[in-house]
Amino acid sequence: xxxxxxxxxxxxxxxxxxxxxxxxxxxxxxxxxxxxxxxxxxxxxxxxxxxxxxxxxxxxxxxxxxxxxxxxxxxxxxxxxxxxxxxxxxxxxxxxxxxxxxxxxxxxxxxxxxxxxxxxxxxxxxxxxxxxxxxxxxxxxxxxxx
Numbered sequence: 001x002x003x004x005x006x007x008x009x010x011x012x013x014x015x016x017x018x019x020x021x022x023x024x025x026x027x028x029x030x031x032x033x034x035x036x037x038x039x040x041x042x043x044x045x046x047x048x049x050x051x052x053x054x055x056x057x058x059x060x061x062x063x064x065x066x067x068x069x070x071x072x073x074x075x076x077x078x079x080x081x082x083x084x085x086x087x088x089x090x091x092x093x094x095x096x097x098x099x100x101x102x103x104x105x106x107x108x109x110x111x112x113x114x115x116x117x118x119x120x121x122x123x124x125x126x127x128x129x130x131x132x133x134x135x136x137x138x139x140x141x142x143x144x145x146x
Contacts (some may be wrong), residue, residue, distance in 0.1 A: 047074045065103025074108040
């Protein structure tokens with residue numbers, strides 16, 4: 001016996017149908033995001049080469065702000081600009097959240113000193129949002145704008 005037709009979809013609710021149809025699109029989007037993240041990670045590692053430091057996982061490795069500050073310093077000096085004399089106090093081994101946020105704040109200060117526009121980004125911004133910001137900066141940098 002065949003299942004009764006409900007909404008013309010053979011017993012599948014409209015919500016279930018939407019989920020099934022969204023599956024391939026979501027998978028494609030997740031794949032695209034992963035490709036972009038890997039491309040960005042490789043670009044960051046290329047920029048960080050002079051420091052001999054390496055990013056393995058963008059969200060985790062940028063979370064404490066140390067590599068974020070190093071990346072900003074590398075980007076500034078790679079464009080032939082000197083680092084401005086500022087009192088930077090980056091904690092080399094931050095344990096507490098306040099120390100991590102302080103390190104991220106130092107990286108954001110470097111961006112502001114370089115006149116990089118930051119919209120709705122503060123030191124407490126999540127690493128996911130930070131990743132989004134850097135993907136945007138990466139895109140602008142690769143096109144030769146800031």
